Amino acid sequence: MSRWIGTANQGYSPYAIEELRRLLDGVKVTQLAAGETFLFDSERQAEEVAAAVAADKPIFLRHLQPVDRTVEIKGNADDLQELSETVRRSRLLFEDKQVAIHVRRVSKTAFPYSASDTKAVLDAVLEELDAEPVVQQPDIIIAIYAAASELYIGFGNPEDMLSDWPGGAVRFQREEGQISRAKFKLLEAEREFALDYSKFRNAMDIGAAPGGWTSLLLERGLRVTAIDPGDLHPSLAGHPALTYLKRNASEVKFKPGAFDLLVCDMSWSPMQMCRLVLDLEEALAPHATAIITIKLMHKKPLQTIREVKERFSTAFIIKRAKQLFHNREEITLYLEKKQ
Ligand SMILES: C[S@@+](CC[C@H](N)C(=O)[O-])C[C@H]1O[C@@H](n2cnc3c(N)ncnc32)[C@H](O)[C@@H]1O
Structure with missing residues (x-):
């Protein structure tokens, strides 16, 4: 069994889900953000899911986050404490590695900490563990998705997550005099x-x-x-x-x-x-x-x-x-x- 969060461009998650259903049998889906982000359980182990997706790269599935731990959101500093402890408990994964923290949240009301505040707290923990916090080209990503009442936390490499950007949302700097967004x-x-x-x-x-x-x-x-x-x-x-x-x-x-x-x-x-x-x-x-x-x-x-x-x-x-x-x-x- 393995659990994941899938993300597609707004409005295209039904197609990403259809792609996953064709690729893996027995996929059970729960919506997280309508049209975009969803939680799914597969009967297959995480390695098998990652291998199946890598072998037949999906069109609409933009990002794939493993869910290794689920923590109930309290809405106060206990959440950051719990996240820090989760990272400490997996220290062997991060030691001597370049590690990026990716945070996404459904709403500010459920999880009051911004991505940069959460990252700052966890970067300090990573330094304690002899890991190097990075933004780009990490060896491993700690991905956190704050849903309405739960934090979904997963560790993985950029290839398995299909992107080295949070949720696969690739950002480029707009240049002076740029002709078009295209x-x-x-x-x-x-x-x-x-x-x-x-x-x-x-x-x-x-x-x-x-x-x-x-x-x-x-x-x-x-x-x-x-x-x-x-x-x-x-x-x-x-x-x-x-x-x-x-x-x-x-x-x-x-x-x-x-x-x-x-x-x-x-x-x-x-x-x-x-x-x-x-x-x-x-x-x-x-x-x-x-x-x-x-x-x-x-x-x-x-x-x-x-x-x-x-x-x-x-x-x-x-x-x-x-x-x-x-x-x-x-x-x-x-x-x-x-x-
Ligand atoms: C989305 S815009 C392209 C934007 C462009 N890639 C950019 O980066 O600025 C589409 C363009 O396709 C052009 N177009 C549509 N049909 C065409 C055709 N049959 N032959 C040549 N250009 C065509 C339109 O005039 C329009 O300027």
């Missing part, structure tokens, strides 16, 4: 799919305006061909590595094998987007990478995703499909062009 999606895709955009040379950006994705690829040193009937942000005008085609993507044509990266963020009907990308597929070199958002337009996301994957599989290897934290009503596909 840029975060492409940044998150780079991290999530372990890519390094600077390794590519020539990118085609379909549906590029206002230019958040294009600007990121230019910053990484790529040549970018941006295609959009809409206007690019004026700050991009005249960039020496940018070719801007102010057109519908159905009207453009390129030499075969001209690009080693295709990115596409057209908020458009998934099937029409597929047709457009497949029409331009010859312009991609063998093994080129593609990062594509799929708009989830109607009520059956799993079916839409299945259909899109099926269509793309004629020309591409489907490496991953994932709803990123920065995706709203969409998911992101990571593809590799076949030979």
Whole structure:
């Protein structure tokens, strides 16, 4: 038996639960935060659950927290005392390790301590135990979820939790002059799919305006061909590595094998987007990478995703499909062009 907290983007937890039910039999679910976070019990041991999820990475399940201990919330300093004792009791797990504390809470009224206050208390305990408190790239995470009346506490590594951010909520710093929030999606895709955009040379950006994705690829040193009937942000005008085609993507044509990266963020009907990308597929070199958002337009996301994957599989290897934290009503596909 093992117990877990699963988290998906707001509104998508039913799909994350469906994915888990397909992966593991006998999953019993209790809602914690509607549409987003849920508690589940599996008949399988924790290692088996982690292995099953790693082998068949889910699309909608954004974060997976083991629940090793459950403590009733008192709403006073006893809670911090109890958390400290829980960490001390497992000292062997943390000794000489880099440890991150992740705290999430449903409401301030139930658990009055903020994430940073709780972290400060537990960081002091970790130091007592010869562990090094860190924020990024920890060996182990102490994850605490404060529900309405209980604290759920779990220890695990970032891989098993599917993220090294609390609840999988990846945060990027907004930059001065940033063209669009959409840029975060492409940044998150780079991290999530372990890519390094600077390794590519020539990118085609379909549906590029206002230019958040294009600007990121230019910053990484790529040549970018941006295609959009809409206007690019004026700050991009005249960039020496940018070719801007102010057109519908159905009207453009390129030499075969001209690009080693295709990115596409057209908020458009998934099937029409597929047709457009497949029409331009010859312009991609063998093994080129593609990062594509799929708009989830109607009520059956799993079916839409299945259909899109099926269509793309004629020309591409489907490496991953994932709803990123920065995706709203969409998911992101990571593809590799076949030979
Ligand atoms: C969500 S925005 C893209 C945001 C962009 N990734 C960024 O980072 O700024 C979608 C864009 O797709 C463009 N688009 C929609 N259909 C298109 C088509 N057939 N050809 C080219 N662009 C298209 C729209 O004009 C719109 O600018």
